[in-house]
Amino acid sequence: QVQLVESGGGLVQAGGSLRLSCAASGRTFSRYGMGWFRQAPGKERVFVATITWSGSSTDYADSVKGRFTISRDNAKNTVILQMNNLKPEDTALYYCAGAIGSSGYRNSGMYPYWGQGTQVTVSS
Secondary structure, three states: OOEEEEEOOEEEEOOOOEEEEEEEEOOOHHHOOEEEEEEOOOOOEEEEEEEOOOOOOEEEOOOOOOOEEEEEEOOOOEEEEEEOOOOHHHOEEEEEEEOOOOOOOOOHHHOOEEOOOEEEEEEO
């Protein structure tokens, strides 16, 4: 049974930083791509960032490019989302997701495994 557990969310002022972590268990973590998505109140869940199985390739939504960094530690079965220069529009519930294959994907349909989410709130 695959489990993904996010942590690191919280309340931060605009311009601040947060570091989200996702701990994975239940399958061979290093074989699969991982992603982060977010859902703001009243809106659909959208892609934020993704990373391939090895960490050699990443992809970001335009709205976070240059501010967020996704990384992974396959020895610790962990994926990280470092968020800098946060803006009020980054306020959302952030989800970690485990991909169906080894690549990184923007399409949420390529992720069969999801965490429960961690709340990020950015005040102006």
